[in-house]
Amino acid sequence: MTDASELAAFAALLADRTRAAMCLALLDGRAWTAGELAKHAGVARSTATEHLDRLIGGGLLSEARQGRHRYVRLADPGVAGLLEDITARLEPGLPAVRGLRAATADAALRRGRTCYDHLAGRLGVAVTDALTRDGLLDQEGGFAVTGYGVTWLIERLGVEPERLRAGRRPLARACLDWTERRPHLGGVAGARVCETFLGRGWVGRIGSGRAVKVTPSGRVALRELLALTDLD
Amino acid sequence: MTDASELAAFAALLADRTRAAMCLALLDGRAWTAGELAKHAGVARSTATEHLDRLIGGGLLSEARQGRHRYVRLADPGVAGLLEDITARLEPGLPAVRGLRAATADAALRRGRTCYDHLAGRLGVAVTDALTRDGLLDQEGGFAVTGYGVTWLIERLGVEPERLRAGRRPLARACLDWTERRPHLGGVAGARVCETFLGRGWVGRIGSGRAVKVTPSGRVALRELLALTDLD
DNA sequence: GCGACGGTTCGGCACCCACCGAACCATCGC
DNA sequence: GCGATGGTTCGGTGGGTGCCGAACCGTCGC
Numbered sequence: 001m002t003d004a005s006e007l008a009a010f011a012a013l014l015a016d017r018t019r020a021a022m023c024l025a026l027l028d029g030r031a032w033t034a035g036e037l038a039k040h041a042g043v044a045r046s047t048a049t050e051h052l053d054r055l056i057g058g059g060l061l062s063e064a065r066q067g068r069h070r071y072v073r074l075a076d077p078g079v080a081g082l083l084e085d086i087t088a089r090l091e092p093g094l095p096a097v098r099g100l101r102a103a104t105a106d107a108a109l110r111r112g113r114t115c116y117d118h119l120a121g122r123l124g125v126a127v128t129d130a131l132t133r134d135g136l137l138d139q140e141g142g143f144a145v146t147g148y149g150v151t152w153l154i155e156r157l158g159v160e161p162e163r164l165r166a167g168r169r170p171l172a173r174a175c176l177d178w179t180e181r182r183p184h185l186g187g188v189a190g191a192r193v194c195e196t197f198l199g200r201g202w203v204g205r206i207g208s209g210r211a212v213k214v215t216p217s218g219r220v221a222l223r224e225l226l227a228l229t230d231l232d
Numbered sequence: 233m234t235d236a237s238e239l240a241a242f243a244a245l246l247a248d249r250t251r252a253a254m255c256l257a258l259l260d261g262r263a264w265t266a267g268e269l270a271k272h273a274g275v276a277r278s279t280a281t282e283h284l285d286r287l288i289g290g291g292l293l294s295e296a297r298q299g300r301h302r303y304v305r306l307a308d309p310g311v312a313g314l315l316e317d318i319t320a321r322l323e324p325g326l327p328a329v330r331g332l333r334a335a336t337a338d339a340a341l342r343r344g345r346t347c348y349d350h351l352a353g354r355l356g357v358a359v360t361d362a363l364t365r366d367g368l369l370d371q372e373g374g375f376a377v378t379g380y381g382v383t384w385l386i387e388r389l390g391v392e393p394e395r396l397r398a399g400r401r402p403l404a405r406a407c408l409d410w411t412e413r414r415p416h417l418g419g420v421a422g423a424r425v426c427e428t429f430l431g432r433g434w435v436g437r438i439g440s441g442r443a444v445k446v447t448p449s450g451r452v453a454l455r456e457l458l459a460l461t462d463l464d
Numbered sequence: 465g466c467g468a469c470g471g472t473t474c475g476g477c478a479c480c481c482a483c484c485g486a487a488c489c490a491t492c493g494c
Numbered sequence: 495g496c497g498a499t500g501g502t503t504c505g506g507t508g509g510g511t512g513c514c515g516a517a518c519c520g521t522c523g524c
Contacts, residue, residue: 004253004273006322011246014239016482021236035500041236047483049502068491068500082317089314090238248512267470279513281472300470300521 013058014086018043019051023060023074027083028115030186031064031073031174108211112203115210118190119197123214123231127193128185130226137185143172145189156225159192245290246318250275251283255292255306259315260347262418263296263305263406340443344435347442350422351429355446355463359425360417362458369417375404377421388457391424 014020021041026032032040038048052072055061062075074080112123119127131137136149145153153159164171173187185193197203202218205211214222214231222228246252253273258264264272270280284304287293294307306312344355351359363369368381377385385391396403405419417425429435434450437443446454446463454460 004256005249007256007319008247008249008252010318010322011243011252014243015247017237017240018482020240020243024236024239033500034502043482044484045501046485046503050482070501078321082321085314085317086242087239089310090242250512265470266472275512276514277471278473278515282512285472302471 010058013055013060016051017041018047019055022048022051022055023083024087026061026072026074027080030115031071034070034072037072108206108213112212112214113210114194114205114212115184115186118184118186118194119203119212120184123203123212124184126228126231127222127226128183130228131185134226137172137189139174139183143174143183143185143187145172149189153189153192157193157196159196163192164188242290245287245292248283249273250279251287254280254283254287255315256319258293258304258306259312262347263303266302266304269304340438340445344444344446345442346426346437346444347416347418350416350418350426351435351444352416355435355444356416358460358463359454359458360415362460363417366458369404369421371406371415375406375415375417375419377404381421385421385424389425389428391428395424396420 014023018041022032022037025037025040034048034052035045037052038045041048041051043051052061052063052070056063056072059075060079061072064071064073074083110121112119112121114120115124118124128137131149132139134152136146136152138144138146150164153164154161171187172185172189174183174185184190197218198205198212200218200221201215202221203212203214206213219231222231246255250273254264254269257269257272266280266284267277269284270277273280273283275283284293284295284302288295288304291307292311293304296303296305306315342353344351344353346352347356350356360369363381364371366384368378368384370376370378382396385396386393403419404417404421406415406417416422429450430437430444432450432453433447434453435444436447438445451463454463
């Protein structure tokens with residue numbers, strides 16, 4: 001049997017506006033840096049450090065240090081599920097309506113969606129895999145765009161060169177998919193790819209949410225460009 | 233999307249040792265009085281009042297006033313499920329082991345178990361229904377043992393009369409089953425029935441937990457006594 | 465009517481903890 | 495080497511909240 005103090009200690013992790021905001025942000029499945037979360041939650045960096053320590057210590061989050069960055073994400077899919085269960089309870093609307101909406105939206109989201117500003121879901125992973133297979137992306141120990149990849153982005157995809165040198169943001173970043181349990185391409189390159197696909201009408205948004213689908217013309221283009229089929 | 237303050241406010245309900253203890257106690261499915269919960273959690277009655285107000289206001293608990301008593305229980309099965317999800321996460325042991333244990337234990341618990349000190353599960357509900365059908369128990373507006381019921385308990389079940397007048401505890405109490413979604417007999421009468429069944433070997437405990445099963449001799453006795461069949 | 469009992473209201477106290485800024489450390493790019 | 499940037503440590507402050515006891519109210523049983 002779980003002891004009351006244990007349950008209280010666990011709940012206390014989420015019982016703070018700032019920590020709750022961090023966890024909700026991380027529900028998108030991405031790894032955020034401490035600074036990003038601090039800004040998102042509207043607190044000083046020092047405060048964010050303390051909160052992250054608590055959340056990690058409590059097993060809700062896991063961290064990966066990279067250089068001077070501290071990347072943080074939800075510890076495992078179980079945490080994501082628990083958070084979703086709780087937030088589902090807080091949402092207005094009848095459970096039946098929510099269930100229906102979830103069932104239909106769910107399938108679409110699993111197929112393809114945007115995650116922040118890049119592609120995720122089966123579509124995102126498929127594109128990422130194709131880029132890796134063709135030598136445009138290297139997945140050894142973190143994501144990295146190859147020299148050939150840069151050329152490809154500029155010449156084949158028509159990305160303006162200066163839009164690949166966008167300040168401090170990493171060119172490529174691995175972003176974990178909770179539905180696929182596999183990483184997909186984020187960072188500047190991910191954003192440019194997503195932007196291009198949307199701009200050329202290869203993929204289109206479904207309604208106003210994050211879900212996207214491949215269009216008929218996109219189907220042709222992606223087969224030709226990346227040998228991608230099976231994009232149902 | 234759920235807002236961070238909302239999530240934090242909800243989590244704060246459980247982020248207190250005393251409130252957590254109350255919720256865990258209520259996980260047994262029974263309705264407790266405010267005083268019982270105060271004693272259980274080890275706080276003054278006044279403090280318990282404040283906590284119960286918050287838990288009820290937050291939708292975790294529901295209350296029923298009866299005379300000078302304030303009965304409190306988990307608001308709905310969804311709350312029970314959520315609490316179980318959270319505590320499951322806090323339990324040690326691999327999810328797989330837990331799942332296996334849960335799957336086997338679950339069926340047995342659903343069939344029959346003790347709830348505090350009386351019978352619950354399908355068995356508890358079946359006994360309660362039989363007692364009502366035979367006029368020993370009245371279910372109109374709360375449970376009550378009839379005069380005939382008292383006689384029956386003493387003469388047919390061999391309960392010592394003074395053991396039916398045990399202080400302040402109600403003779404009969406309705407106790408809700410989360411698995412059956414129906415009330416079963418609690419209170420002094422429920423305890424005496426359970427005690428007798430166990431003492432005569434009509435039901436026996438499975439292992440060391442709460443699960444119980446009807447024994448072969450109990451099968452014969454219960455058919456004769458209450459016309460109960462179908463006690464698989 | 466009375467006393468006993470369960471529950472509530474209200475002050476007041478003490479402690480916890482979220483927050484910040486300043487100083488500091490480590491890493492990156494030059 | 496340097497400055498810029500991301501992150502951490504630490505002291506201090508303020509507000510929130512859990513707690514109690516005392517007084518009070520409503521119900522029960524005599």
